[in-house]
Amino acid sequence: MIAFWALAPLMVLAAVGMVLVRKAVHSALLLAFVMVCLAVLYAAQQAPFLFAVQIIVYTGAILMLFLFVLMLVGVDASDSVVETIPGQRLAATALGLLFGLVLVLGVAQATMSASVGLGAANRDGNVDALATLLFGPYVLAFEVTSALLITAALGAMVLAHSERLTPKPTQRDLAAQRIRDYADHGKHLGPLPTPGVYARHNAVDTPALLPDGSPSSLSVSRSLQARGTIPADLSSAAVDRTATALDSTDSHQRTAAKHTDRGSGR
Amino acid sequence: MNTDHYLTLSALLFTIGAVGVLVRRNAIVVFMCVELMLNASNLALVSFSRAHGQLDGQVAAFFVMVVAAAEVVVGLAIIVAIFRSRRSASVDDASLLKY
Numbered sequence: 001m002i003a004f005w006a007l008a009p010l011m012v013l014a015a016v017g018m019v020l021v022r023k024a025v026h027s028a029l030l031l032a033f034v035m036v037c038l039a040v041l042y043a044a045q046q047a048p049f050l051f052a053v054q055i056i057v058y059t060g061a062i063l064m065l066f067l068f069v070l071m072l073v074g075v076d077a078s079d080s081v082v083e084t085i086p087g088q089r090l091a092a093t094a095l096g097l098l099f100g101l102v103l104v105l106g107v108a109q110a111t112m113s114a115s116v117g118l119g120a121a122n123r124d125g126n127v128d129a130l131a132t133l134l135f136g137p138y139v140l141a142f143e144v145t146s147a148l149l150i151t152a153a154l155g156a157m158v159l160a161h162s163e164r165l166t167p168k169p170t171q172r173d174l175a176a177q178r179i180r181d182y183a184d185h186g187k188h189l190g191p192l193p194t195p196g197v198y199a200r201h202n203a204v205d206t207p208a209l210l211p212d213g214s215p216s217s218l219s220v221s222r223s224l225q226a227r228g229t230i231p232a233d234l235s236s237a238a239v240d241r242t243a244t245a246l247d248s249t250d251s252h253q254r255t256a257a258k259h260t261d262r263g264s265g266r
Numbered sequence: 267m268n269t270d271h272y273l274t275l276s277a278l279l280f281t282i283g284a285v286g287v288l289v290r291r292n293a294i295v296v297f298m299c300v301e302l303m304l305n306a307s308n309l310a311l312v313s314f315s316r317a318h319g320q321l322d323g324q325v326a327a328f329f330v331m332v333v334a335a336a337e338v339v340v341g342l343a344i345i346v347a348i349f350r351s352r353r354s355a356s357v358d359d360a361s362l363l364k365y
Contacts, residue, residue, distance in 0.1 A: 008275045013303060015279055027295050032353035033303060034279070038305055045272070046322050050308075050331075057331055062301065062338050068296060069342045073355045086357050088324050092288035100281030107273045115269055116319030126321075145332050152336035159343035162350060224305045 003044045007037045028066050035059045046118040048126050193219040272313035279306035293345050293355045297338070304334050 011034050038052035083089055118152040121129055134142050169177070181187040193216055196208035205224050207215035217225070279302060286299030308327040315323025349355050 004271060004275075008271075011275065012278055015282040019282060019289060019299065024295050025293050027298055031298050034302065035305060038309060041272070041275075042312055043307060043310050047312050047315070047327075050312060050324055050327055053331055054308075055327065057335060058301075058305070062335060065338060066294065066298060067343060069346060072346060073294065073349045080340050089289050093285060096268070096281055096285030096288065099284065100278060103277035103281060104274055107270050107277055110270070112269055112317060115317045118316050118319060118321065121319055126324075129321050130324060130328070133321055134328075136327075138325055141329060145329065148333065148336050152339045156339045156343040159340070159347050256283070 003040055007040060011037045024070050025067070028063060028070060031066075032059055032063050035063065045124055046126065051131050195219045269313050271316040273310055275314065276306045276310040279303075279309070291356050293348070293357050293360075294342075296357060297341055297345070301334065304330060306313055351355070 014030045014033045014037075016029045018034070019026050021030065034053060035058045039059070042048075042054055044053040069144075118126075157197050178187075179191060182189050193208050195204045196206050196215075196219065197203070205220060207217065208219035210216050270349055279320045283301075283303035283306060286302065287296050289298065290296050308330055311323040311327040311330070313323075314320060315327075345355060352359055
């Protein structure tokens with residue numbers, strides 16, 4: 001009773017937030033919260049086996065799979081706000097409200113006999129009773145499930161597999177390409193500059209400073225910049241001075257290119 | 267604790283999931299909303315199982331979880347395959363059959 005009234009409002013809020021929040025990672029975390037709360041509600045309803053399965057399979061396996069795919073597909077890929085069908089969002093919300101109203105009213109109208117409770121059914125333990133059912137009347141469905149799981153695993157392997165169309169570049173090819181880039185565009189031969197780390201901000205999202213004091217955008221990972229995690233005091237400076245920083249790197253590269261032109265010109 | 271509270275919660279969660287499927291554009295978020303709907307129906311199954319004093323509802327919820335696991339594996343593989351060829355996970359972009 002207490003578990004229900006404590007968790008139900010939070011679950012509904014988290015579910016609404018999951019639909020409204022723009023970033024997919026936040027949606028996944030809110031969904032994880034809803035699922036853990038559901039597991040607690042299962043435990044409160046005399047289903048300890050499903051409590052464990054919900055946490056292990058749903059929150060542990062399925063949601064982590066979602067997070068893996070989110071990282072593959074790109075964390076910053078947020079929704080577009082453009083509606084392809086005009087008024088679709090409004091119509092969907094209205095229909096959803098209507099549907100929810102019908103469902104809730106339907107539940108409210110129904111008269112239910114008093115809950116029997118699982119005390120008798122769970123007498124020998126919930127897991128034992130479930131096993132008797134699974135390997136008794138439901139044994140065919142259980143066996144078919146194993147075939148389904150194997151098919152799903154095979155299907156995922158076939159779908160996620162991609163044929164390599166071009167030969168894999170060897171280290172020799174990469175080195176040659178690097179030298180070619182240097183010759184053609186004057187691109188710096190060495191590794192990218194390391195991020196600047198200060199005494200007051202000790203993290204890789206701090207851009208290194210160029211000799212003229214401007215932050216070097218080359219020194220921070222591009223995905224960090226896209227996500228906007230560059231610290232505010234530096235990023236404001238970075239916004240002002242990124243252009244100059246880029247210009248200065250460009251001029252560096254241009255002088256390098258000039259050198260190579262001279263070198264290759266002979 | 268009567269069953270209809272749990273059923274109301276289940277109905278609410280199912281509705282929110284359905285609206286999410288209709289409203290969102292990111293294929294992964296749409297998929298997560300489908301998962302929310304499956305979970306909501308599981309809650310109803312478990313509640314009915316307790317109301318009737320029989321464990322068949324819990325067995326059904328267990329099967330729903332297994333099928334959901336298989337479905338997620340294949341669905342996410344499809345999303346990754348689409349993303350590889352189209353560089354986008356938006357359901358609006360995969361509309362080649364229309365033209």
